[in-house]
Amino acid sequence: MLSSYFKGGENVARPEKEAVVKELTDKFGTAKSLVITDYLGLNVAEITELRSKLREAGVEFKVVKNTLATIAANDVEMEEMTEFFSGPTAIAFGEEDAVSPAKILVEYAKEHEVLEIKAGFLNGEIISKEKVESLAEIPSREELLAKAFASMKAPLTGLVNVLQGNIRGLVQVLNQIKEEKA
DSSP: OGGGTSOOTTSOOOHHHHHHHHHHHHHHHHOSEEEEEEOTTOOHHHHHHHHHHHHHTTEEEEEEOHHHHHHHHHHTTOGGGGGGOOSSEEEEEESSOSSHHHHHHHHHHHHOTTOEEEEEEETTEEEOHHHHHHHHTSOOHHHHHHHHHHHHHHHHHHHHHHHHHHHHHHHHHHHHHHHHHO
C-alpha cells in the first residue's frame, strides 16, 4: 500500500519512509491530542529546550516531512489535518495528557514568537489556533485533582474543628468542676 506513494527507481517505497509513515500513523491513532506547529526561526538550542520541556510532560515533539505526514493522516482518515502540512512542520503528540502539548507550546510561543501554532487535534476534531490557546488555559489534571481534593477536605476539616471545640469545652467544664471540688 505505501509503496504506491513513493516514487523510486522501481516505484518501491524506501524502508525508512515506510517506517516513518507507520510511526506517524500509529501516533495519529493513539495520541489524545496533538498540536501542529511551524518551528521556522528556532535554533537548535531552542528546539532542544522545547523538546526537553515537552518530554518532561510525556509529550513527544517530532519534526515531520509534510508528504509523509499527509500519507499517515490519510491512512487514519484524518484528511482534514493535511491542510496544515505546509512549510516547516513539527507535531507535538500528547499521549498521556490532552492538555500538556497545548499548554507547553502556547507558553513557549509567548517566549519565542517565531514558534507558530498552526492547529491542533482533539477528540477526533481539528481545532483552530485560538482553541489550542484556550485549551492551554485549562488547568492540568493534577491541578484539577488537587482542587477537587481541597474542596472535599474543607468540610471535613470544619467538622473536625467543630468536634474538637466541643471536646475542648467539655474538658474545660470538667477542669472547673475538679477545681471547685478540690
